[in-house]
Amino acid sequence: MTREHLLLVAIAGLGVILALAVVALVVRYRARRAEAEHPPAGRFIEVNGVRLHYLESGSGTPVVLLHGNGTRAEDFRGSGVLDRLAVGHRVIAFDRPGYGFSERPKNGAWPPQRQADLLIRAFERMGIEQPVVVAHSWGTLVALALGLDHPQRVRGLVLLSGYYYPTARPDVVLFGAPALPVVGGVMRYTVSPILGKLLTPWLLRQMFAPSPVPETFRAAVPTALMLRPWQLRASAEEAGLMVPAAASLRRRYGELRIPVRLIAGADDRVAHAHRHSVQFHRDVPSTDLNVIPGLGHMVHYFAQDQLVEAVDALSRPSRESGQRSA
Secondary structure: OOHHHHHHHHHHHHHHHHHHHHHHHHHHHHHHHHHHHOOOOOEEEEEOOEEEEEEEEOOOEEEEEEOOOOOOOHHHHHOOHHHHHOOOEEEEEEOOOOOOOOOOOOOOOOOHHHHHHHHHHHHHHHOOOOOEEEEEOOHHHHHHHHHHHOHHHOOEEEEEOOOOOOOOOOHHHHHHHHHOOOHHHHHHOOHHHHHHHHHHHHHHHHHHOOOOOOHHHHHHOOHHHHOOHHHHHHHHHHHHHHHHHHHHHHOOHHHOOOOEEEEEEOOOOOOOOOOOHHHHHHHOOOOEEEEEOOOOOOHHHOOHHHHHHHHHHHHOOOHHHHOOOO
């Protein structure tokens, strides 16, 4: 290769770097603008050096809400669940690390067990004693870690549309790539937000199918917030952790000694009810199972009566909270 060719290659390479730098600046600007347009509506607490954002409402038996991958605590407000449960309960909905306005330090991975340990410290700081934990999707893994590692600190679990068993997930390759070292960082500030904006409408349809996507969800979880580079990192990391986390926890399901209620949509396209919720109920028969026909993954938007009934049952300080329903 001649010196002229080398010079052209160097110039082309510099041009690519400069173009990526400009795109990264634009992505960062849009992310900060999205935060300014949708500022945090709750409060902050620092736990073990991690700043967590949470929403709180009501008084009574504490109920903790844990959202799934890609969303945030406001998801429970958009569904109406937070307000429904706040009638008679002290409800705390956390932005899990890296989502919404909660931090996600880069010092290692954030599997369910680490998130559960962080939440236990938050419970101590906030005076949350033996809450009922309601968790959706990926958040159910964190709830299970709470129930298995800290059973004396949790009253019971209500698990919605959970992913409980390792399965073949080709989507992990696509959605987990932005978590890769170096390359992932470049992707999160360049191509990932663009691809995310193109894919999000289809993803939301899959999540809510066969129901339409409610406008209350779009308002509560704006796409612009979902596609911030720092939240994309959390989503990508959890996409990569999902299968190994389920594989690790499944070996311990038989150790559960607190009441668990499972709610799932029969038409869930994300975490198929029969592969996950029904199988979990078979493996842990002391659980209560409610598979609702005609609903998909975002079951908490359409089955609030069943969810509130499950929480109320676990909130009662009697043996009935641990019994199975007919």
